[in-house]
Amino acid sequence: MTLSFAPASDPSLPLHVLEQSDFESWLTDQPDHIRAWVAADGFSGALGQTLLVPGTDGNPQFVMAGYGSAAKRVRKRFPLAAAAESLPKGTYHIASGVPADVLEAECLGWLMTGYAFDRYAAQSPANATLIAPEGVDARRIEIMANAEALTRDLVNTPASDMGPVQLQHAVEALAREHGADISVITGDALLEQNFPMIHAVGRAAEQAPRLIEMNWGDQGPKLTLVGKGVCFDTGGLNLKPGASMGLMKKDMGGAANVLGLARMIMALDLKVQLRVLIPAVENAVAGNAFRPGDILTARNGLTVEINNTDAEGRLVLADALALAHEGAPNLLISMATLTGAARVALGADLAPFYTDDDKAADVLARAGRAAADPVWRMPFHDPYEAMIEPGIANLDNAPSGGFAGSITAALFLRRFAAESRYMHFDIYSWQRSKEPGRSKGGLGQGPRALLGALPEILGL
Known part of the structure; x- marks a missing residue:
């Protein structure tokens, strides 16, 4: 479509x-x-x-x-x-x-x-067509609409047809469309190339875990996007109740949103050196699944105590962020359907984001309003750092108590972004009921705001 x-x-x-x-x-x-x-x-x-x-x-x-x-x-x-x-x-x-x-x-x-998601049954989208008004950038609007459609399609597709293999195929298709380069590290090669936490989270699944990388552009500042690609999340050995698994096909919404943003950047030919990193896994249950109480060593050498295997997204992102930091990007952005705590704080409609850059935060908020893609800044509150330090290891992947869950997850990720100029989005990526222009199901949150903000943030 x-x-x-x-x-x-x-x-x-x-x-x-x-x-x-x-x-x-x-x-x-x-x-x-x-x-x-x-x-x-x-x-x-x-x-x-x-x-x-x-x-x-x-x-x-x-x-x-x-x-x-x-x-x-x-x-x-x-x-x-x-x-x-x-x-x-x-x-x-x-x-x-x-x-x-x-x-x-x-x-x-x-x-x-x-837009209609019609892969499995015929749908009836609206069929009134519009001639672009004078004064609008019709091509840009069409690019944004089709990038959103890509994101929605990926999120809407069930895990039976959107596992790590199929997510890799989606990235490959996007790379072919825009002449980008792609590489993939799969299975035990993750251990050989020092991505131990991506491997640990995905090793119990039938489809092997993988780190998908796409590179495009050779001019301008370095922009790296990291998207959580957990194609289904059972919760692992900390098994989710059945009702909580109902939407877990969307746990790769971070990857879907990153790919939507990447599609806009490439189609509009922004002068950036774009790098996209997607750790693609399924958090499954098997005899070799990682366990509560395990201590994992991440790519950057930090040790992580596993106190809940359902807090797996931050683990796979951590290895990818560590790799991203090694490339010295001018801006590093992660997007993930990471915590229910973010929904408690802001609901489903607002996309929370974290950054230490006050100016960039202001630019992003303005761009979100202009693009009908609202975002809301949340704090990297340094006094909460102690909450993610368990003593037995450098970091705790799931601090007890439940307070400030989105903030502590963001602080966890910041440890792996290190000194990089960093933004993190803790999104929902789902429209719970139909609204005008927003079908029930998968949803982009944050990419249009970022697209509008990037020229000022990166000096393009």
Whole structure:
């Protein structure tokens, strides 16, 4: 599926987007036959309402789309998509009513109404197409929409068809699309090349653990992205209850989001030296599974006491972050569906991120608002460092007590990023119920905000 605007040459109907508070004054200026038609329908400008208005000859003349009130719109990521999803099949162009400062985001939301995950059953996405308005970067919007579709597809695919092998194939396909280089370290070769924690987490699974690396670009600052690729998480020997396993196909959401961001960076030809690292594993149960009480030695030499095998994501990320740091990146970013504590703190809709860089945090927050991809800064709170130091080893992978779970996980990861300029995202990557432009299921969180922020953060 390719999400795209309609050609500008296509015949199209004008779409007038009407703020609810302005609707009556707008209607007063219309001819009698339009006022009568609107009155008969009961259109009021409420968010998501649409009305096809005929001309005096009976042919369609234009379409009205309700834009609701400002108070209603702030509750929706893509307000115009609510109308787009209810329009009849056809091609439209925006004639009036969408503020310039949200036009790009609303166009992105419109394109996303065409997304459907139809690998296993036919779906019915919205089929109203839009001609790109003047003044927007149509190509950039299409690239963002299709990168989001990639992320959603990867997260939505069940572990039966998205294990470490299939995740590797997805990275290989993306590399071919953009002329990137790829390498993979698999199975016992992880031990030979000093990735012991990736190996420990994934060694009990049928599909061997692996570290997937993709490199692209030879100009500009070094940008390294690390994505958690736990394709299914049983919890290991600290076995999750059945209800808690229901969404664990999405535990590779960090990898899916990193690949969505990488796709945008490469398609837009940003002048960066891009490196993508994905530790891809399944956290399974078998006789050779790693155990509570084990002490593992990470790539960088730090020892880690395993107090919960369900805190496995930070282990595989740790080895990958240590490798990333060795490459001296100008910016290192990790993305992971890492902790339930982040959901307790911020819910499902906000993407928490951590950084010690105040300026970059401000830039990222602004970019997230502009891209309808909201993010929220959480603290690397140094006094909590003692909570991840068990005494018997350098680090504890699951401090007891349950307090500050997202923060302690981020502090754990920072030990492996070392002195690198570092950002970490603790995302959910799932839409729990359908919203305009956001189908139920896999979801991108953070990539569009990062895309908008990278030029200023890296001086591109």
